[in-house]
Amino acid sequence: MAALSFSASAGEALVLGLATGPVCLATCGPVVVPWMLVQPQGVRGHSRQLFLFLAARLAGYLVFACAVWLVGSAIPHAIPHAWTGRSWLMGGIQVLLAAALVVYAAGWPHRRCVVAKTTSALVRIGETSVPKRSGALALGFLTGINLCPPFLVAGVRAAQLAHLSAALLFFVCFFAGTAVWFLPFLSMGFVQRTPAVVTVARMVAVLLACWYGFSGVSILIERTIYG
Amino acid sequence: MASRSSALVRPPAFRGVGRSILLTLPIALWSLLMFTPSFRQAGRDRQIGALMVILFMTSLFFLMMRTGETYRWRRIFFVALGFLFPFGFIAALIAERGTMSIPISRMVSGDTPFCFMVTPSLLLPAAFARTIIFPGSILPTASNPHSIAIMIGIWFAMTLVLGKAWCSYACFFGGIEEGFAAIAKRRRLHRFISRFGAQLRLIPWAILVFVVLASAAFFEPVYCMWLCPFKAVTEFPAVRNLTTAIQMGVFVALFIGLVVVLPFLTRKRTQCGFFCPFGAFQSLFNKINLFEIRFNREKCVDCTLCQTSCPTVALSKESIRDGKTLLNCMKCGACVDACKKDAAVWHLKGTPVAVKPERARLLFLYGAWALATMFGGSVLANSVATMIHWLPWK
Numbered sequence: 001m002a003a004l005s006f007s008a009s010a011g012e013a014l015v016l017g018l019a020t021g022p023v024c025l026a027t028c029g030p031v032v033v034p035w036m037l038v039q040p041q042g043v044r045g046h047s048r049q050l051f052l053f054l055a056a057r058l059a060g061y062l063v064f065a066c067a068v069w070l071v072g073s074a075i076p077h078a079i080p081h082a083w084t085g086r087s088w089l090m091g092g093i094q095v096l097l098a099a100a101l102v103v104y105a106a107g108w109p110h111r112r113c114v115v116a117k118t119t120s121a122l123v124r125i126g127e128t129s130v131p132k133r134s135g136a137l138a139l140g141f142l143t144g145i146n147l148c149p150p151f152l153v154a155g156v157r158a159a160q161l162a163h164l165s166a167a168l169l170f171f172v173c174f175f176a177g178t179a180v181w182f183l184p185f186l187s188m189g190f191v192q193r194t195p196a197v198v199t200v201a202r203m204v205a206v207l208l209a210c211w212y213g214f215s216g217v218s219i220l221i222e223r224t225i226y227g
Numbered sequence: 228m229a230s231r232s233s234a235l236v237r238p239p240a241f242r243g244v245g246r247s248i249l250l251t252l253p254i255a256l257w258s259l260l261m262f263t264p265s266f267r268q269a270g271r272d273r274q275i276g277a278l279m280v281i282l283f284m285t286s287l288f289f290l291m292m293r294t295g296e297t298y299r300w301r302r303i304f305f306v307a308l309g310f311l312f313p314f315g316f317i318a319a320l321i322a323e324r325g326t327m328s329i330p331i332s333r334m335v336s337g338d339t340p341f342c343f344m345v346t347p348s349l350l351l352p353a354a355f356a357r358t359i360i361f362p363g364s365i366l367p368t369a370s371n372p373h374s375i376a377i378m379i380g381i382w383f384a385m386t387l388v389l390g391k392a393w394c395s396y397a398c399f400f401g402g403i404e405e406g407f408a409a410i411a412k413r414r415r416l417h418r419f420i421s422r423f424g425a426q427l428r429l430i431p432w433a434i435l436v437f438v439v440l441a442s443a444a445f446f447e448p449v450y451c452m453w454l455c456p457f458k459a460v461t462e463f464p465a466v467r468n469l470t471t472a473i474q475m476g477v478f479v480a481l482f483i484g485l486v487v488v489l490p491f492l493t494r495k496r497t498q499c500g501f502f503c504p505f506g507a508f509q510s511l512f513n514k515i516n517l518f519e520i521r522f523n524r525e526k527c528v529d530c531t532l533c534q535t536s537c538p539t540v541a542l543s544k545e546s547i548r549d550g551k552t553l554l555n556c557m558k559c560g561a562c563v564d565a566c567k568k569d570a571a572v573w574h575l576k577g578t579p580v581a582v583k584p585e586r587a588r589l590l591f592l593y594g595a596w597a598l599a600t601m602f603g604g605s606v607l608a609n610s611v612a613t614m615i616h617w618l619p620w621k
Binding site: 022023025026027028029030033034196199200201203204207208211215218 | 351352354355356426429430432433434436437440441443444445446449470
């Protein structure tokens with residue numbers, strides 16, 4: 001009976017992930033697209049980066065699963081309205097995402113060293129020697145704990161489960177469902193890496209960082225003022 | 228003395244009067260056809276407005292045929308469209324709701340008129356979640372005839388014919404900055420633009436990707452809500468809190484900076500060339516469009532007059548060397564008119580370059596001007612009718 005409910009909840013999580021995957025894709029797209037575009041061309045390298053990104057995202061999911069299960073019934077079902085900590089978390093994550101995008105996708109502090117070493121403007125634009133592994137891990141983890149609508153639905157369901165292992169399994173299956181939708185990002189390995197593409201990707205990363213930064217700071221200020 | 232007298236000699240007309248009239252005849256008939264419903268309507272204001280627009284559009288086309296110049300005459304139409312559209316639009320808003328701001332009730336009921344600029348932002352949310360993230364209605368209603376389906380249909384049909392030339396013959400915003408660019412006597416900041424032109428040209432692409440991704444992630448039309456400079460002269464969300472005040476500040480700052488000050492300083496269409504994400508999106512359609520500008524390398528002397536005259540920095544030394552424009556060319560004809568060696572020519576894809584370029588120009592202009600008359604002309608006629616309606620002695 002227990003095994004049946006275990007498999008039923010796993011199936012539910014998988015279907016939830018598959019069904020809400022496009023929303024996850026849209027939520028994570030602003031981070032993944034500029035990040036992948038600044039990587040060197042090639043499907044193999046991109047597969048590695050995407051794998052690391054998804055692994056870090058899974059780690060973020062599991063951390064969240066533990067947190068929601070531990071808090072358990074303390075979190076009411078209507079999380080978005082009742083749980084005020086959500087705003088602090090969202091604001092903080094968005095500010096961190098902004099910083100991570102600037103550092104890893106736009107390659108800001110690292111790029112200054114590159115500029116000092118090189119003389120040609122074209123070399124500077126085409127330069128992709130930003131830290132790769134740590135970037136994929138940081139961005140993956142932050143998007144993993146970013147509270148998007150499907151993630152909240154999964155969180156509410158996991159909080160209702162009896163065992164921690166069930167909550168973790170629920171999130172693993174949910175992750176598997178959503179991860180399928182990330183496979184099309186592999187096709188970005190085929191996009192030709194001209195200096196223009198890399199420059200545009202870096203500009204996009206900076207714009208998105210500004211956007212996330214503004215959004216995160218707004219949430220934090222609003223929460224500070226209104227409680 | 229000799230040089231002064233030669234300067235006073237008028238250049239020979241490109242075509243005779245009779246031939247020019249003959250070539251203008253299809254456009255005159257098309258204009259009459261387009262505005263026939265206006266003559267059937269009650270109200271002399273609309274009839275006068277329609278008549279004036281018919282004469283205006285037909286005269287400009289005649290001058291294009293007679294002089295062989297495109298840019299100068301197109302610019303008159305385009306600037307008129309740019310300045311009269313906000314006039315008519317604001318007048319309609321004031322008459323209907325008493326304010327330029329959009330009431331929340333109208334957004335909720337889907338009565339916001341659709342603007343083509345938001346089109347790229349709709350794609351991902353529509354594909355992923357089957358949701359249109361714009362507070363308008365898909366099909367026309369009595370209170371909102373400018374529905375999403377109608378406007379996208381018009382845009383798509385015109386884009387198939389015009390490609391990126393939409394930005395020179397149909398966009399009712401670009402004319403404002405073209406007007407400010409035209410009144411400047413000196414060209415300033417040209418060193419900055421020539422040095423950083425390659426990077427500046429990429430900004431619209433970055434904004435396009437940003438707007439598309441952010442709109443999908445946050446499920447809101449990010450460009451309309453935060454980045455559209457033309458909100459300052461059309462409609463905007465009512466300023467009720469800090470967020471809407473910041474939004475309004477951004478709109479006004481972008482409008483003054485990109486549409487007024489920078490075009491005046493640089494004599495370039497800075498918003499179109501260095502900011503507009505819809506322009507970048509529209510550039511993609513240049514790939515499938517039949518018409519383009521090419522350079523005859525045998526005649527070109529690399530004087531860069533064409534590059535200097537281009538209002539959107541759609542030419543680089545490398546592209547001229549390759550005999551082509553860049554992807555963001557909006558076919559305004561400025562480079563062709565500026566070229567003293569006739570090296571810049573209109574070209575119909577699939578035909579030899581520089582063989583009968585005038586035929587390619589004619590074919591392009593018939594399509595472009597017919598659509599400009601239909602779309603921009605109706606906007607002009609409406610604005611002129613509003614002006615006549617408001618005349619103090621009426």
